[in-house]
Amino acid sequence: MAKIHELIVDLNSFEFKKTVDAVLDPGFTDEIKLLSSVDVHVELYKDKDSIIVTGSVRTVVEDKCARCLKEVSIPIEGTIEATYANQDSLPLIEEGAGDDLENLLPLEGDLLDLSDRVIEAIIVEVPQKVLCKKDCAGLCPFCGANLNEEPNHCCQKKAEMPDDWHIAISELKAKLKS
Numbered sequence: 001m002a003k004i005h006e007l008i009v010d011l012n013s014f015e016f017k018k019t020v021d022a023v024l025d026p027g028f029t030d031e032i033k034l035l036s037s038v039d040v041h042v043e044l045y046k047d048k049d050s051i052i053v054t055g056s057v058r059t060v061v062e063d064k065c066a067r068c069l070k071e072v073s074i075p076i077e078g079t080i081e082a083t084y085a086n087q088d089s090l091p092l093i094e095e096g097a098g099d100d101l102e103n104l105l106p107l108e109g110d111l112l113d114l115s116d117r118v119i120e121a122i123i124v125e126v127p128q129k130v131l132c133k134k135d136c137a138g139l140c141p142f143c144g145a146n147l148n149e150e151p152n153h154c155c156q157k158k159a160e161m162p163d164d165w166h167i168a169i170s171e172l173k174a175k176l177k178s
């Protein structure tokens with residue numbers, strides 16, 4: 001992935017707090033398809049051995065309806081929460097800290113690249129199963145016709161299904177009855 005200089009923070013450039021505001025081009029990543037630019041607002045706080053990062057991300061993601069495969073745009077409002085800690089203090093923090101510190105990351109060098117945090121914040125907000133509408137009728141399992149566009153679709157191909165398929169179905173039906 002290309003480096004986005006707005007998202008690379010030089011930790012020597014501030015003492016306690018730094019704010020990063022950026023508007024990223026939708027093409028900044030090819031991990032997700034974005035339909036609009038990405039508004040990023042991040043605040044970094046310097047602690048003794050760590051950097052605490054909080055922020056928000058806004059964009060619009062394109063995904064496909066799980067039933068009819070139509071493209072759907074999903075407005076995203078994600079949050080960034082992470083703590084970067086020095087390698088030396090990492091094992092200490094990890095012990096007994098449990099799941100609370102899932103977002104604990106090692107601090108490497110003086111430059112902090114926030115691009116992965118931005119992408120993560122977007123990806124976790126995309127629903128597992130996207131639907132174009134709650135009652136999407138999906139596609140005809142036989143010919144692939146969009147049943148939202150053809151509500152009265154009566155499939156020609158259904159009649160052409162091989163005989164053994166019909167036999168299998170009737171056997172299954174018989175089994176369920178017994």
Ligand SMILES: [Zn+2]
Binds near residue numbers: 067
């Ligand atoms: Zn759909």
Ligand SMILES: [Zn+2]
Binds near residue numbers: 142153
């Ligand atoms: Zn059909």
